[in-house]
Amino acid sequence: MKTMKIIITAGGISEKIDGVRKITNSGTGRLGSLTAEELVRRGGDRIEKIYYVCAPGSAVPRADAEVIPVQGAEEANTVLERLLTRENIGAVIHSMAVSDYAVDRVTTAENLAGFLADRLSSADRQEFRSTRALAEFLLECINRNDRLLDRSRKVSSELDHMLLMMRRTPKLIGLVKTLRPSAVLVGFKLLKGVDRQTLLNAGHEVMKKNSCDLVLANDQTEISGDRHVGYLLSPDGSFERYETKAEISAGIAGRVLSLLEKRERQ
Amino acid sequence: MKTMKIIITAGGISEKIDGVRKITNSGTGRLGSLTAEELVRRGGDRIEKIYYVCAPGSAVPRADAEVIPVQGAEEANTVLERLLTRENIGAVIHSMAVSDYAVDRVTTAENLAGFLADRLSSADRQEFRSTRALAEFLLECINRNDRLLDRSRKVSSELDHMLLMMRRTPKLIGLVKTLRPSAVLVGFKLLKGVDRQTLLNAGHEVMKKNSCDLVLANDQTEISGDRHVGYLLSPDGSFERYETKAEISAGIAGRVLSLLEKRERQ
Numbered sequence: 001m002k003t004m005k006i007i008i009t010a011g012g013i014s015e016k017i018d019g020v021r022k023i024t025n026s027g028t029g030r031l032g033s034l035t036a037e038e039l040v041r042r043g044g045d046r047i048e049k050i051y052y053v054c055a056p057g058s059a060v061p062r063a064d065a066e067v068i069p070v071q072g073a074e075e076a077n078t079v080l081e082r083l084l085t086r087e088n089i090g091a092v093i094h095s096m097a098v099s100d101y102a103v104d105r106v107t108t109a110e111n112l113a114g115f116l117a118d119r120l121s122s123a124d125r126q127e128f129r130s131t132r133a134l135a136e137f138l139l140e141c142i143n144r145n146d147r148l149l150d151r152s153r154k155v156s157s158e159l160d161h162m163l164l165m166m167r168r169t170p171k172l173i174g175l176v177k178t179l180r181p182s183a184v185l186v187g188f189k190l191l192k193g194v195d196r197q198t199l200l201n202a203g204h205e206v207m208k209k210n211s212c213d214l215v216l217a218n219d220q221t222e223i224s225g226d227r228h229v230g231y232l233l234s235p236d237g238s239f240e241r242y243e244t245k246a247e248i249s250a251g252i253a254g255r256v257l258s259l260l261e262k263r264e265r266q
Numbered sequence: 267m268k269t270m271k272i273i274i275t276a277g278g279i280s281e282k283i284d285g286v287r288k289i290t291n292s293g294t295g296r297l298g299s300l301t302a303e304e305l306v307r308r309g310g311d312r313i314e315k316i317y318y319v320c321a322p323g324s325a326v327p328r329a330d331a332e333v334i335p336v337q338g339a340e341e342a343n344t345v346l347e348r349l350l351t352r353e354n355i356g357a358v359i360h361s362m363a364v365s366d367y368a369v370d371r372v373t374t375a376e377n378l379a380g381f382l383a384d385r386l387s388s389a390d391r392q393e394f395r396s397t398r399a400l401a402e403f404l405l406e407c408i409n410r411n412d413r414l415l416d417r418s419r420k421v422s423s424e425l426d427h428m429l430l431m432m433r434r435t436p437k438l439i440g441l442v443k444t445l446r447p448s449a450v451l452v453g454f455k456l457l458k459g460v461d462r463q464t465l466l467n468a469g470h471e472v473m474k475k476n477s478c479d480l481v482l483a484n485d486q487t488e489i490s491g492d493r494h495v496g497y498l499l500s501p502d503g504s505f506e507r508y509e510t511k512a513e514i515s516a517g518i519a520g521r522v523l524s525l526l527e528k529r530e531r532q
Contacts (some may be wrong), residue, residue, distance in 0.1 A: 014290070018288065018458065019458035019486060020292050020363075020383075020456060020458055021289060021290075021291060021292075021346055021365065022289070022290055022292070023283065023287060023288070023289050023290075024280070024287075024288055024289075024290050025286065025287060026286050026287075026288070049396035069505065095285075099287065100423035101423075101425075101428055109405055109408045109409055109431070110405055112404075112408060113402070113404035113405035113408055114401045115399045116382070116401075116404050117397045117398070117400040117401035118397060118401075119401060120386075120400060121397040129401065131383045131384060131387040132383070132384060134383040134387060135379045135380045135382075135383035136379070138378075138379035138382050138383055139375055139376055139427075139518055142375045142378060142379055142427070143375055143427060152459070153457070153458050153459050153460070154456075154457055154458050154486075157366035157367075158434075158435075159367075159432075159434070160434065161405075161408070161409060161431070161432070161433075162367055162432040163429060163430070163431055163432070164427055164429070164430040165375070165427070165428075166425075166427070166428040166429070166430065168423075168424075168425070168426065190286060190420075191285055191419070191420055192285035192419045192420050193285065193418070193419050194419070220285060220286050220420075
């Protein structure tokens with residue numbers, strides 16, 4: 001019987017700087033799309049629906065899936081929230097590379113220096129008894145700087161010292177167990193140029209923090225074309241090592257389906 | 267006789283923030299690849315070589331062309347410089363969307379505030395006779411801030427106030443007439459959400475500044491899928507209006523080939 005509903009997030013999501021520029025995370029969506037295909041191949045008779053939430057332009061599965069393109073982490077957050085509350089989601093495979101930061105404000109070093117100078121000049125110098133008090137005052141001023149550039153169109157190409165002030169984006173993975181504690185959750189951790197133990201530790205940290213059932217830990221330097229080294233970590237500390245996207249997606253699909261079956265039997 | 271050598275630059279180039287994050291310009295390379303195909307279709311018997319310098323992952327022409335992928339504006343600059351000095355380049359069609367800014371340094375508001383506080387505390391307060399003098403001092407300090415984050419790997423996802431300090435990238439288009447004054451040069455100007463006259467004026471400015479023979483002026487809001495409104499401007503102030511990528515690439519290819527023929531006859 002087709003009862004399982006699964007969300008796969010995939011691709012490298014981007015955040016706007018201005019009307020034409022954006023910040024993107026590496027990510028093609030290939031691993032996510034292969035995982036969707038593997039799920040259908042192995043469990044198509046039990047899967048009711050796959051929601052494939054992805055960055056525009058990502059690879060999409062050659063399998064039956066509802067493709068939902070999203071612009072930016074905040075839109076991805078909205079879509080996940082809606083699906084997790086309205087649909088009986090059994091599993092979430094969160095392979096999307098989300099920008100940890102979105103551009104909050106765009107300014108220049110000149111604008112910021114002018115703003116800080118005005119604030120310092122009008123402040124009571126007695127306030128700054130210590131360098132630390134001065135640093136705190138300056139930090140507050142930096143974060144309140146209102147001499148900003150208009151980001152709705154294209155910011156001028158001629159600025160000598162453009163400054164991008166970033167803010168953290170919502171952590172999508174945190175939504176899953178909060179909104180649907182019973183769902184199987186596969187997290188992903190991507191680092192670059194670290195040793196294996198550091199990578200495995202970071203993966204386990206993601207697992208603990210977000211109550212994942214599985215975490216795929218991988219290192220950017222070990223990904224090129226079809227070669228893709230990945231460690232699929234279990235909560236008991238064991239892991240499987242894979243060497244290609246095909247192996248990784250087969251490993252994830254197999255484990256997710258068996259976890260889903262176990263939960264359905266309970 | 268096959269005598270013409272043509273460079274086409276295409277796609278949206280990206281600049282690294284750190285090991286996994288990057289800033290990209292919108293641009294798929296479709297217009298550049300179509301233009302290469304049109305050039306071969308109309309002038310294949312006279313074209314010796316097309317160099318197609320593009321962002322990795324861009325669309326590439328289904329026609330004989332040497333594809334040269336480049337990472338970042340600085341690498342594109344090196345490649346263009348080499349081609350323009352070593353090869354007898356007859357024309358350059360510069361449709362590549364280059365980031366005007368690369369990330370120079372990554373810091374946090376906390377780091378910057380601490381650095382500024384230290385500098386202010388150790389400076390002679392007498393120096394700052396005016397708010398303007400103070401602003402100049404602060405500007406210099408902001409640009410010299412050395413409390414930076416390590417960008418070679420992945421910068422932490424947990425920073426509250428990340429700051430990206432940008433620097434301008436080299437203007438690639440400026441190279442062309444400097445290194446090869448006889449080359450036919452097609453410039454591109456992309457704006458977003460402006461009226462037609464503003465767009466045309468901006469296009470003519472690019473033309474004057476870089477001694478272009480043609481400029482394609484277009485607005486991001488008038489580009490979606492195959493619909494692509496573009497104005498191909500001539501130095502005499504006249505222009506052709508096109509409505510699709512196919513029309514634009516045919517227009518550019520035709521004009522470039524006839525300009526190249528005129529110059530060869532001279």
